[in-house]
Amino acid sequence: MPVDPQPQAVLSPLTESAVFLTLTVAEGAEQAVRDLLPELGGLVRSVGFRLPDEGLTCIVGVGAELWDRTFDGPRPAALHPFREVRGARHHAPSTPGDLFLHLRALRLFPCFELARLVRTRLGDAVEVIDEVHGFRYFDRRDLLGFVDGTENPVGDDAAAAVLVGDEDPDFAGGTYVMTQKYLHDLDGWQATSVEAREHAVGRRMLDDVELDDATKPTDSHVALTTIVEEDGTEREILRDNMPFGSIADGEYGTYFIGYAADPDVPERMLQRMFVGEPEGNTDRLLEFSTAVTGNLFFVPSTAMLDDPPPARTAAVADEPDPAHAHGDLGIGDLRGTG
Incomplete structure (x- = not known):
């Protein structure tokens, strides 16, 4: 299927406000999601x-399990459920989520x-698992007092870092989005010195300048x-983090x-943060910030939204994988053995 x-x-500029919605989709209600995708553009325009x-x-964005339940044909090559990361002291959990909406203005x-409007359109087909209203804070700082997104790539570099290309041509123009909600211990954070906060982040608090290598701790964020x-x-991602x-x-x-x-790029970042690089050398920010959600979604191109992949029929969805019909190794299928 050719894809524009x-x-x-x-890649649109960052905005001052956002709503992040994570939804689960009821079994048997997948067609409601497929029907919504071509209508999203019209809903955006109506508002x-x-x-x-x-x-x-x-x-x-669409999660791996919902993709398999909804669409026939191939899955985006790197799409899979969010992989939890569990270190000796810190944990990045994987939480429910089939459909993700990132609304900005x-x-x-x-x-x-x-x-x-989207929630009304989907009705009982979905359940809202998580809703976050994000806002831009002073000087584009987060609630910890540091500017967020300083190292975002721009222009052609942003497109190269974000967009799927010839490596997965059926899904060119799409991207992957990882989401996590972090809760901060602001009282504990504010009780530390400015120098300790700067060493945890790896930047100066006042002017947002990155600490030099001689000063920046190896366990800084x-x-x-x-x-x-x-x-x-250097491998890059595009962040649109927001305080809430x-x-x-x-x-x-x-x-x-x-x-x-x-x-793989944000997953490696999480591995280094939560397990450590080397192991045990974990992100100092995690002493004050706790991850409470974790999801991964594929964001199709606009052409794929307008013309989604074929629907997965019930017969196909329910058909067992021959390699697993009698156990993970196919053991137990005695047909033709005697």
């Missing part, structure tokens, strides 16, 4: 046309209205999330959202 490599609005200065966009209310190959190539919080619930956090052409 035009991506969804992944955004009245608010042309808001820059309203909606990015949709200048202000929150267009995102809210679009989310409401910057050091552990910098992936450099043996040939010197609830005064009533006493929850203050960062919603991590990273787009990449290959999920």
Whole structure:
């Protein structure tokens, strides 16, 4: 199936507000999701046309299990369920999520209205597992007081880091998105010195300048999330992290959202953060930040949204894999043995 490599609005400029919705899809309701995909553009326009200065966009991602339940044919080559990471002291959990919506605009209310329309459109087919309303904080800082997204690639570098290309031609123009919700111990963080905070992050707090190699600890966040190959190539992702919080619930956090052409890149970052590089040398930020969700989704191109892959029929979906019909190794199939 030929695919126009035009991506969804992944490379659009960062905005001031966002809504992040993680949904699960009821068994047997997969067609409702497939039917929604070509309609998303119209829903965005119905809200955004009245608010042309808001820059309203909606990015949709599909999880591995829902993909297999919904579409016939091949799956994106690197799509799989989020792989939890468990170190000696820190844990990045894998949590439920079939469908993901990243809604962005200048202000929150267009995102809210679009989310409401999508939720109404899907009805009982889905359950909202997680809803986060993100906002830009002072000077684009997170709630820990540091500027977030400083090292995002731009222009052609961003496209190269984010978009699937000839390595998986059926899904060119798509991307993968990893999401995690982190809750912060702000009281504990604020009780530490500015120098200790800078060493945990790997940047100066005031001017956002990265610490030099002689000063930057090897267990700082910057050091552990910098992936450099043996040939010197640095692997990048595009982050659109946002602060969020609830005064009533006493929850203050960062919603991590990273787009990449290959999920192996953010997965390696998580391995280094939670297990350590070397093992045991874990991210200092995890002493104050706890991951409570974890998901991975594939974000199709706009052409694939407009013309989704064929629906997976019930007969195909229920047909057992011959290699596993009688056990993982096929043991027990006695036909033709005697």
